[in-house]
Amino acid sequence: MIQKPRGTRDFLPEEMSRRRYVExxxxxxxxxxxxxxxxxxxxxxxxLFTAKSGESIVNEMYVFRDKSGRELALRxxxxxxxxxxxxxxxxxxxxxxxxxxxxNCYRYDRPQKARYREFTQAGCELIGYNSDLxxxxxxxxxxxxxxxxxxxxxxxxxxxxDLVSEMLDKIGVEERIRKEIxxxxxxxxxxxxxxxxLEKGFSEGEIENLENFFDCNELEELKEFVDxxxxxxxxxxxxxxxxxxVKDFKVDMSIVRGLDYYQGLVFEIDFPFLGAExxxxxxGCYELLSIFGKETLPTAGFAIGFDRVMIALEETSFSFPDDxxxxxxxxxxxxxxxxxxxxSNKLREKGFLVxxxxxxxxIRKALRHASNIGARNAILIGKKEFSEKKVTIRNMDTGExxxxxxxxxxxxxx
Numbered sequence: 001m002i003q004k005p006r007g008t009r010d011f012l013p014e015e016m017s018r019r020r021y022v023e024x025x026x027x028x029x030x031x032x033x034x035x036x037x038x039x040x041x042x043x044x045x046x047x048l049f050t051a052k053s054g055e056s057i058v059n060e061m062y063v064f065r066d067k068s069g070r071e072l073a074l075r076x077x078x079x080x081x082x083x084x085x086x087x088x089x090x091x092x093x094x095x096x097x098x099x100x101x102x103x104n105c106y107r108y109d110r111p112q113k114a115r116y117r118e119f120t121q122a123g124c125e126l127i128g129y130n131s132d133l134x135x136x137x138x139x140x141x142x143x144x145x146x147x148x149x150x151x152x153x154x155x156x157x158x159x160x161x162d163l164v165s166e167m168l169d170k171i172g173v174e175e176r177i178r179k180e181i182x183x184x185x186x187x188x189x190x191x192x193x194x195x196x197x198l199e200k201g202f203s204e205g206e207i208e209n210l211e212n213f214f215d216c217n218e219l220e221e222l223k224e225f226v227d228x229x230x231x232x233x234x235x236x237x238x239x240x241x242x243x244x245x246v247k248d249f250k251v252d253m254s255i256v257r258g259l260d261y262y263q264g265l266v267f268e269i270d271f272p273f274l275g276a277e278x279x280x281x282x283x284g285c286y287e288l289l290s291i292f293g294k295e296t297l298p299t300a301g302f303a304i305g306f307d308r309v310m311i312a313l314e315e316t317s318f319s320f321p322d323d324x325x326x327x328x329x330x331x332x333x334x335x336x337x338x339x340x341x342x343x344s345n346k347l348r349e350k351g352f353l354v355x356x357x358x359x360x361x362x363i364r365k366a367l368r369h370a371s372n373i374g375a376r377n378a379i380l381i382g383k384k385e386f387s388e389k390k391v392t393i394r395n396m397d398t399g400e401x402x403x404x405x406x407x408x409x410x411x412x413x414x
Contacts, residue, residue: 007117095128
């Protein structure tokens with residue numbers, strides 16, 4: 001028996017209804033902040049992803065050669081493709097450029113709860129901004145979007161890679177060593193980080209100093225480790241968040257993100273009830289334009305793990321809208337089929353969700369089917385209804401039944 005590939009999922013009608021509901025709400029929120037939707041190809045040239053992240057990322061990707069021998073990859077994320085699109089198509093657009101997207105991504109990862117090989121990302125990219133107020137607005141957008149779709153118990157953590165880099169410079173941690181310890185810091189594996197640095201010849205005192213830095217969650221504490229002016233710049237950006245209604249956040253210097261192109265301010269949003277896979281959003285400032293040439297612009301963005309958001313909403317018993325069919329139309333004989341289809345079309349034009357019995361089932365079986373598919377109402381059309389140009393409407397929840405004209409039926413359905 002052929003089954004779906006490991007790490008992928010099928011979504012049944014009820015699940016798809018829920019996903020589209022959340023997607024539509026996020027889309028409206030992104031647009032309300034002036035962001036416009038884009039879409040990029042499912043696969044890109046492999047070099048787009050290795051240029052900044054290195055060849056090691058290939059082990060985590062689905063990579064293949066096409067019939068012409070070109071090395072291609074299923075996209076593992078959407079930031080790099082959007083920047084590629086900007087460079088090819090949007091360079092002359094007015095700045096700042098605000099873009100958002102929804103799309104499937106692919107990573108060759110070990111499947112587990114809330115982590116899949118095929119997953120959906122939603123996100124925003126901000127290109128060419130000239131004020132840190134835009135950056136504060138971006139963070140507020142991510143935070144408020146998750147709040148507005150129903151995730152109240154979220155935690156916003158904000159870090160700064162420039163301050164991390166400054167601290168690592170002070171104790172002489174070279175770039176090659178940073179590449180080793182950043183994944184450990186990102187996963188909060190500080191004991192492993194300590195062992196690695198000890199093996200590299202760093203002293204207990206230097207490592208303890210670094211650990212104390214990563215423990216900082218107050219701006220004043222940071223001034224004991226790095227330049228005060230750098231901390232003041234960070235503090236200024238954080239102060240802008242209150243203008244956008246974001247007051248509840250934590251400073252977290254251990255946020256280093258998993259991709260090499262991040263720099264400056266970074267942030268993550270967690271939903272603690274998901275346990276080990278609690279992070280549902282991550283982003284910050286990054287630099288990718290240098291892949292394509294000398295042009296540099298301030299760029300920032302975030303990606304929301306859409307699948308984790310759906311799991312989080314289900315964990316909180318979120319009440320999704322009822323997506324039941326409004327009406328199931330049942331012709332009580334073949335001679336009434338044309339009139340039944342006419343009624344169905346009129347109901348659809350009014351915006352109702354309508355299905356119709358086209359298989360000729362007798363009334364008892366047709367009503368049972370209407371109940372099985374969750375129809376709110378059934379409309380019965382027989383000789384009397386056809387001759388009087390009326391319909392008999394039956395409330396499938398209460399069993400109440402009335403013969404009325406179509407206008408009255410519309411009121412009853414509403």
